[in-house]
Amino acid sequence: MLTKTIAAISTALQDGAISIIRLSGPDALAIADSVFSGDVLHQPANTIRYGTILKDGEPLDEVLLSVFRAPHSYSGMDMVEINAHGGVLITRRILQLLLSKGAVLAEPGEFTRQAFLTGRIDLAQAEAVNDMITATSDAGARIAVQGIRGSVRKLLEPLIDDILNIIAQIEVNIDYPEYEDVEELTSETLLPEITRWIDRIGRILERAAFGQQVKKGIDTVILGRPNAGKSSLLNALLEEDKAIVTDIPGTTRDVVEGRVILDGIQLNLLDTAGIRETEDTVEKLGVERSRKAAREADLVILVRDPLATDADLDLPELVEGKQLIEVWNKSDVAPREGLSISAKTGEIEPLLQEIRARFEQGLDTKEALLSSERQIGLLRRAQASMMNAQAVLQDGGLPDMAEIDIQEAHSCLKEILGEVHREDLLDALFSRFCLGK
Numbered sequence: 001m002l003t004k005t006i007a008a009i010s011t012a013l014q015d016g017a018i019s020i021i022r023l024s025g026p027d028a029l030a031i032a033d034s035v036f037s038g039d040v041l042h043q044p045a046n047t048i049r050y051g052t053i054l055k056d057g058e059p060l061d062e063v064l065l066s067v068f069r070a071p072h073s074y075s076g077m078d079m080v081e082i083n084a085h086g087g088v089l090i091t092r093r094i095l096q097l098l099l100s101k102g103a104v105l106a107e108p109g110e111f112t113r114q115a116f117l118t119g120r121i122d123l124a125q126a127e128a129v130n131d132m133i134t135a136t137s138d139a140g141a142r143i144a145v146q147g148i149r150g151s152v153r154k155l156l157e158p159l160i161d162d163i164l165n166i167i168a169q170i171e172v173n174i175d176y177p178e179y180e181d182v183e184e185l186t187s188e189t190l191l192p193e194i195t196r197w198i199d200r201i202g203r204i205l206e207r208a209a210f211g212q213q214v215k216k217g218i219d220t221v222i223l224g225r226p227n228a229g230k231s232s233l234l235n236a237l238l239e240e241d242k243a244i245v246t247d248i249p250g251t252t253r254d255v256v257e258g259r260v261i262l263d264g265i266q267l268n269l270l271d272t273a274g275i276r277e278t279e280d281t282v283e284k285l286g287v288e289r290s291r292k293a294a295r296e297a298d299l300v301i302l303v304r305d306p307l308a309t310d311a312d313l314d315l316p317e318l319v320e321g322k323q324l325i326e327v328w329n330k331s332d333v334a335p336r337e338g339l340s341i342s343a344k345t346g347e348i349e350p351l352l353q354e355i356r357a358r359f360e361q362g363l364d365t366k367e368a369l370l371s372s373e374r375q376i377g378l379l380r381r382a383q384a385s386m387m388n389a390q391a392v393l394q395d396g397g398l399p400d401m402a403e404i405d406i407q408e409a410h411s412c413l414k415e416i417l418g419e420v421h422r423e424d425l426l427d428a429l430f431s432r433f434c435l436g437k
């Protein structure tokens with residue numbers, strides 16, 4: 001796999017000021033040398049040179065060419081970057097020329113895959129590179145840059161080391177039970193250790209759920225009685241007249257979507273039909289959609305109408321397990337104690353502050369955050385294995401009977417960093433990357 005030299009266009013395929021064609025692999029320098037006016041083979045590492053790309057002696061483009069030498073490059077292999085005039089046609093011609101000289105067209109994410117396989121980065125760092133490209137909010141980008149810098153390894157390595165130490169101790173106890181210098185490991189000493197690991201993993205998982213929300217945006221549903229001012233609130237949050245507002249209860253029938261970034265945190269907003277008993281077929285379907293949206297939300301903003309006479313909504317089953325913020329609307333005519341806003345006049349600052357307070361926590365701390373589905377799945381498996389080990393010991397089992405579960409947990413944690421990996425899973429992971437990354 002690491003014997004071929006790959007090439008790809010790393011900039012977007014559209015006319016632009018400059019485009020970059022990348023080469024990576026053992027023949028990168030030689031292939032570049034065969035098409036460049038200057039001497040690439042003797043060009044010092046990490047330098048850029050001016051020259052011409054030549055095809056059969058004919059000049060194709062005037063370019064800048066950079067050289068990186070293994071292992072000090074993005075991919076960890078020899079690399080060349082050609083900075084061309086950014087037209088789609090000329091960029092493609094240069095790529096074709098490189099392919100004709102023996103380079104192989106890269107697969108999506110293959111430069112980053114090389115970086116992983118040469119050991120320059122771990123798998124969590126590779127995932128963070130893609131997270132950076134797909135980030136849609138400042139908060140998402142902040143988590144990604146920490147990930148690129150290796151935050152996941154920093155977070156997990158102490159735990160992995162602790163577990164490995166215990167495994168080693170169990171094995172020594174099995175192999176040399178009579179050995180005097182080895183401290184004997186009993187279920188009594190091991191059990192609290194395992195409980196602590198379960199807690200540690202649990203805390204990481206809790207924060208990971210938060211990291212995941214930040215990455216995809218917080219699915220936020222605006223819920224309430226008809227006429228409470230939900231659509232007005234959506235419009236105020238978006239600063240745009242997106243949803244229809246009238247004084248007729250039951251105006252909103254279908255779900256209306258919007259997206260807003262609040263201090264770097266993305267809210268995926270859904271305005272919904274007011275919830276009430278109704279015989280109207282269309283409205284009924286709308287109410288059902290409101291309930292469904294609420295069930296799938298991360299955050300429910302319950303809008304209360306101080307002018308309404310009907311009973312408040314009682315939604316325990318809908319909001320269970322999610323963040324709930326209750327606001328009184330129409331503060332311009334009927335201010336209330338507690339969170340009180342006016343969607344109509346745009347005075348919604350108290351609500352914004354409450355949202356910030358709920359979701360900002362942890363964002364500016366330097367503490368690392370997991371956010372990938374793959375990583376979280378593995379972490380859950382590690383936790384489940386540790387719980388098995390805990391149960392074995394609690395049932396009076398000896399440490400060596402819990403070893404297999406502890407080992408399983410250990411291997412899940414290592415898999416997060418890619419220290420054990422399966423080729424097909426790597427294929428799936430890197431296929432989500434851009435071509436040329």
Ligand SMILES: Nc1nc2c(c(=O)[nH]1)N(C=O)[C@@H](CNc1ccc(C(=O)N[C@@H](CCC(=O)O)C(=O)O)cc1)CN2
Binds near residue numbers: 020071120
């Ligand atoms: N032109 C260009 N811009 C780019 C990239 C690139 O590959 N090329 N990157 C990627 O897509 C990102 C930068 N990431 C990079 C990460 C590591 C190395 C690198 O050469 N690392 C070596 C040397 C470090 C050093 O000189 O201190 C190393 O880690 O050993 C380069 C780029 C964003 N911008």
Ligand SMILES: Nc1nc2c(ncn2[C@@H]2O[C@H](COP(=O)(O)OP(=O)(O)OP(=O)(O)O)[C@@H](O)[C@H]2O)c(=O)[nH]1
Binds near residue numbers: 233250253342
């Ligand atoms: N005075 C005042 N009126 C408001 C406020 N917010 C909304 N309204 C009015 O309340 C009525 C209903 O507003 P909407 O935003 O359509 O209410 P809704 O909750 O979306 O209603 P449905 O879609 O029918 O469920 C409109 O006449 C709005 O102008 C507010 O903050 N103050």
Ligand SMILES: [Mg+2]
Binds near residue numbers: 232245251271272
């Ligand atoms: Mg509405």
